Amino acid sequence: MSPEYLALVMFIGVIVLVFAGVPLYLALGGLGLYFGIIGGWSPQVYDQFINRIFGLMSSEVLPAVPLFVFMGAVLDKSGAADKLFNAFYLAMGGLRGGLALATIVICTIFAACTGVVGASVTTMGMLALPAMLKRNYNIPLACGTICAGGTLGILIPPSVMMLLYGPMVGLSVAKMFMGAFIPGFVLSGLFILYIIGICYFKPEYGPAMPKEERAGIPMLKIMGDIGLYMIPPMILIFSVLGSIFLGVASPTEAAAMGGLGAMLVAALYRKLNFKVLAVSCMDTLKITTMVMFVAVGAFMFSGVFMALGGTKLIGNFIVGLPMGQWGIFIVMMVIIFILGMLIDWIGILFIVVPIFTPVILAFKMDPLWFALVVCVNLQMSFLSPPFAYSIFYLKGVAPPEVQMIDIIKGVFPFVALQAIGLALVIIFPQLILWLPSKM
Amino acid sequence: MTGVQKFISKIDSISEWSGRIFSWISLPLVVFMAYDVIMRYLFQAPTKWAYEMTWMLYGALFMLGGAYGLKYKLHVRVDIIYTRWSARTKAIFDLLTYLLIFFPVFYILITHSLIYAYYSWELWEVSYISYWQPPVYPIKTVMCIGLILFALQGIAEFIRLATFVFKGEKI
Numbered sequence A: 001m002s003p004e005y006l007a008l009v010m011f012i013g014v015i016v017l018v019f020a021g022v023p024l025y026l027a028l029g030g031l032g033l034y035f036g037i038i039g040g041w042s043p044q045v046y047d048q049f050i051n052r053i054f055g056l057m058s059s060e061v062l063p064a065v066p067l068f069v070f071m072g073a074v075l076d077k078s079g080a081a082d083k084l085f086n087a088f089y090l091a092m093g094g095l096r097g098g099l100a101l102a103t104i105v106i107c108t109i110f111a112a113c114t115g116v117v118g119a120s121v122t123t124m125g126m127l128a129l130p131a132m133l134k135r136n137y138n139i140p141l142a143c144g145t146i147c148a149g150g151t152l153g154i155l156i157p158p159s160v161m162m163l164l165y166g167p168m169v170g171l172s173v174a175k176m177f178m179g180a181f182i183p184g185f186v187l188s189g190l191f192i193l194y195i196i197g198i199c200y201f202k203p204e205y206g207p208a209m210p211k212e213e214r215a216g217i218p219m220l221k222i223m224g225d226i227g228l229y230m231i232p233p234m235i236l237i238f239s240v241l242g243s244i245f246l247g248v249a250s251p252t253e254a255a256a257m258g259g260l261g262a263m264l265v266a267a268l269y270r271k272l273n274f275k276v277l278a279v280s281c282m283d284t285l286k287i288t289t290m291v292m293f294v295a296v297g298a299f300m301f302s303g304v305f306m307a308l309g310g311t312k313l314i315g316n317f318i319v320g321l322p323m324g325q326w327g328i329f330i331v332m333m334v335i336i337f338i339l340g341m342l343i344d345w346i347g348i349l350f351i352v353v354p355i356f357t358p359v360i361l362a363f364k365m366d367p368l369w370f371a372l373v374v375c376v377n378l379q380m381s382f383l384s385p386p387f388a389y390s391i392f393y394l395k396g397v398a399p400p401e402v403q404m405i406d407i408i409k410g411v412f413p414f415v416a417l418q419a420i421g422l423a424l425v426i427i428f429p430q431l432i433l434w435l436p437s438k439m
Numbered sequence B: 001m002t003g004v005q006k007f008i009s010k011i012d013s014i015s016e017w018s019g020r021i022f023s024w025i026s027l028p029l030v031v032f033m034a035y036d037v038i039m040r041y042l043f044q045a046p047t048k049w050a051y052e053m054t055w056m057l058y059g060a061l062f063m064l065g066g067a068y069g070l071k072y073k074l075h076v077r078v079d080i081i082y083t084r085w086s087a088r089t090k091a092i093f094d095l096l097t098y099l100l101i102f103f104p105v106f107y108i109l110i111t112h113s114l115i116y117a118y119y120s121w122e123l124w125e126v127s128y129i130s131y132w133q134p135p136v137y138p139i140k141t142v143m144c145i146g147l148i149l150f151a152l153q154g155i156a157e158f159i160r161l162a163t164f165v166f167k168g169e170k171i
Helices: A003-020 A024-038 A044-057 A064-077 A080-092 A098-111 A119-134 A139-155 A160-169 A173-201 A219-245 A251-268 A274-307 A310-319 A324-342 A345-351 A353-362 A367-380 A389-397 A404-427 A430-437 B003-043 B050-071 B087-123 B137-167
Strands: none
Touching: A003 A024, A003 A274, A003 A310, A003 A345, A024 A044, A024 A274, A024 A345, A024 B087, A044 A274, A044 B050, A044 B087, A044 B137, A064 A098, A064 A119, A064 A160, A064 A219, A064 A251, A064 A274, A064 B003, A064 B050, A080 A098, A080 A119, A080 A219, A098 A119, A098 A139, A098 A173, A098 A219, A119 A139, A119 A389, A139 A160, A139 A173, A139 A367, A139 A389, A139 A404, A160 A173, A160 A274, A160 A345, A160 A353, A160 A367, A173 A219, A173 A251, A173 A367, A173 A404, A173 A430, A219 A251, A251 B003, A274 A310, A274 A345, A274 B003, A274 B050, A310 A324, A310 A353, A324 A345, A324 A353, A324 A367, A345 A353, A345 A367, A353 A367, A367 A404, A367 A430, A389 A404, A404 A430, B003 B050, B003 B137, B050 B137, B087 B137
16 A cells, blocks of 8 residues: 555544544554554664654743643632632622623633633533523623533633643644634634623523612722732732743743643632642643643654655645635534534544644735634634533533523523634634734 | 552552642642742743743643543543444453554653653753753653553553453453
8 A cells, every 4th residue: 555545544533433433543543553554664663653642741832831721720729719709799790791891701701711612611510500590691791601601711821731732743832822812812702792682682591680779789899809800810920921921931941831820820819729739730730631631642744644745646636626715624624613513623633633734824815814723713612512521511600590402592692703703804804913923 | 469450550550649749739730830930020020940840740740630531531432433343342442453553652752752851860960941951861861751651540540441351251
C-alpha cells in the first residue's frame, strides 16, 4: 500500500475509533503506534514518540495551562461570584429579566478569570438557577442563559483552548488572547440584547422582582457590595491581560501572577484556607492531565500522519474542491460546527485544525483571523446539543424539576446567537484583528 | 477479600494518593514563577532557575496525574454511541481497547522512556536552555514513573473489566 492510502486509512480510523467511544488519547496514540509500525518506522518511531512527549513536557507556553486553571479555580472558590450575584440580584432584580442579565454579566467577568468552561456553569447553576426558578422565570430561558454565559469562559481570554492552539500552528498565544477579547464581548452583548428583547415582548419569561422584596436594603449597601466583590477580580483581570497586551509579560508569567493574585483575592475575602487550596490544586491536576494526555496521543498521531503525507493528501483534496476559497472556508466551518455537536473541542482541535490550517495559508487568508474564527466556532461546541459540556454540567447541579429537554430547548436560541456572532467575526475581520494590531 | 481484590485496591489507593499528593505541585508552580516575575520587574534581579523549574513542575504535574485521571475516568471520550450500549457491551469494548491499544502503547512508551531516562543518567545530562543548566535526568525519570503509574491503574481497570465480563462480578 502506498503511504497516501495508509494515511487515508489512518484518518478514517481515527474518526471510527473516536466515534465508537475509544478515549481520545488512546485512539490517537494507538493509531500513531500501529501506523508507525506499518509505515516501516519501528523502532526509531518509538524514540520519536518519547522525544515528542518530552517536547510537550518541556514547553515554554504550556505551563500556562495549569497556571490559568489554578487562577480560575481559586477565584471560583473565593466566593466572589456568590456575593456578586446576591448584590446584582438586588440591584437588577427589579428589571424584567434582571436575574438573567445579572447571570450574563457575572459570567462575562468570570470568563476573564478562567480559561475553561465548567466552573462558571456549575457555580451559576447552583446560584442563579434556583433564584430564577423561585422568581418563576421561564425554565428554558434560565437554563440557556447559564449555559451560554458559562461557555464564554473558553473564549474570553485567558483560554486553555488558545494555549494549545497557538503553539500547534505557530501563532502567538498573546495575539490570540487579544484577538478573542472583542469577539467574546460581542457574544456577551448579543446574549444581553436577546434577554432584554425576549423579556420585553414576553414579560412572563423574566418577571421583575416586586419592590417590597428590596425594601429595607439601602441602595448604598448594594452598590458597596458590588464594588467590594467586583473591583478586586477586575483589577486582577486587567493586570493579567494588560501585561500580556503591553508585552510586559509572557502568557505564562502573567498566568503565574494571576494565580498569586487569585490567592490574594481569596485571602481578602477570608477564603484562603487549606481546603480551598487543596480543591483548587486537585482541579488543576485533573484538567491539566486530561488535556495534556490528549495532546500526548495527538503528538504520536500527527508525527506519523504527517510522515505518511496525510496532511498534504487531505489538504490537496480540500483545495481541489470546485467551490472557490470562500466555499471551502464555509464547508470547513460547517464541518467544525457539526463535529462540535458530536465531539468535544480537544478532539477537533488536534485532528481537524492541523489539516485545515495549511489550506488557509495556501489561500493567503490571515492565519490569526482564521484561528479565532475557529475558536468562536469551537466555543459553540460547548453549547450545541446533543454533546455539549455546558448542558451536562448544568444538568449535574440543576434541581430535579429541571428536565434535560428544558436545558436543550433553552440552549437553541443561544446557539443561534453564537452563529450570528460567528457570522459577524467572519464578515468584519477587524473585530478580531484590531486589538492584536495595537500590540 | 481475595488476592485479586487486594491487588486492585492496592493499585487504586496508589493512584488515589499519587493524585492527591502530586496535585500540590500546582502551588510551587504558581509561587516560583510569580516570585521570578516579581524579582525581575520590581528588582531587576531575575532568578536563574525559575524558567526551567516552571516547565519541569508543569511536566511532572500532568505526567504524574494520569493515573488519578484514569481512576476517575477523566480522560475524554466521545460517548454518543457508547452510552447506548449495555454495561456488558461497554465492558467488552473497553476490554478490547485495553488489550489492543492501551497495553501496546504503554508497553512501548514505558520501555522506551526507561531507555531515554537511562541514557540521561549515564551522561549526567544537563539542560542548556538556560544558564542554570539543571540536570534533566530527574524529570526524564518522572516521565517513566508517570507512565508506569498510569499503566498500573490500567492493569487494575483491566482486571476489573475482565472479572465483570467473565464472571459477572463487580469489584
